[in-house]
Amino acid sequence: MSLRINDIAPNFKAKTTHGEIDFHNWIGDSYAILFSHPKDFTPVCTTELGYMAKIEEEFTKRNTKLIGLSIDPVENHSGWAKDIEETQGHPVKYPMIGDTDLAVAKLYNMLPAGEVASDGRTAATNATVRSVFIVGPDKKIKLTMTYPMTTGRNFNEILRALDSIQLTAKHKVATPVNWNHGEDVIIAGSVSDEDAKTMFPEGWKAPKPYLRIVKHPK
Numbered sequence: 001m002s003l004r005i006n007d008i009a010p011n012f013k014a015k016t017t018h019g020e021i022d023f024h025n026w027i028g029d030s031y032a033i034l035f036s037h038p039k040d041f042t043p044v045c046t047t048e049l050g051y052m053a054k055i056e057e058e059f060t061k062r063n064t065k066l067i068g069l070s071i072d073p074v075e076n077h078s079g080w081a082k083d084i085e086e087t088q089g090h091p092v093k094y095p096m097i098g099d100t101d102l103a104v105a106k107l108y109n110m111l112p113a114g115e116v117a118s119d120g121r122t123a124a125t126n127a128t129v130r131s132v133f134i135v136g137p138d139k140k141i142k143l144t145m146t147y148p149m150t151t152g153r154n155f156n157e158i159l160r161a162l163d164s165i166q167l168t169a170k171h172k173v174a175t176p177v178n179w180n181h182g183e184d185v186i187i188a189g190s191v192s193d194e195d196a197k198t199m200f201p202e203g204w205k206a207p208k209p210y211l212r213i214v215k216h217p218k
């Protein structure tokens with residue numbers, strides 16, 4: 001069964017470029033982004049991992065750790081990291097899991113249909129799709145996303161969604177379409193107008209009773 005938002009992210013131990021980790025211990029009190037890519041030394045993956053290296057600082061500012069995964073061994077990841085820095089201009093400092101026995105890929109449904117079901121396939125003939133999991137400090141899954149192998153992801157969207165997830169964890173609001181940090185938000189439907197008066201004393205705009213727009217909470 002596939003993992004759903006609010007499920008506990010399954011724990012695992014794995015070899016990474018930073019040594020062996022226990023996933024939950026490694027997350028600690030942070031948020032985490034676990035993202036898989038199909039294969040080392042491939043072009044789209046090279047651009048994706050290079051971009052994550054470039055914007056890692058933005059995740060760090062948001063108390064969020066990054067961890068990549070593919071079914072290739074950690075030795076390959078380390079060799080490939082040199083190419084990523086050379087071609088993308090940013091060193092990969094976050095750990096990369098070498099999931100050679102497909103244990104994590106299976107646990108998180110990161111293998112495409114058809115490949116996981118066929119017995120006798122080896123790690124060399126399997127490749128993970130482009131999955132993303134945002135996991136909270138409570139170890140619950142906050143967001144999942146899956147892209148096909150041939151489509152590079154927009155990691156700015158993951159950062160944008162993380163901002164929304166962290167804001168809505170603190171305040172009783174939701175974020176509208178294409179929202180970005182700092183922009184107006186929507187008062188959660190669970191909040192009565194009576195309670196909203198206390199929570200948002202500066203008031204709100206309500207083009208409809210169910211659409212109550214307020215400034216970004218401080």
Ligand code: BEZ
Pocket residue numbers: 038039042043044045046127149150
């Ligand atoms: C790539 O990263 O370029 C890639 C990897 C696997 C399949 C297709 C593209």
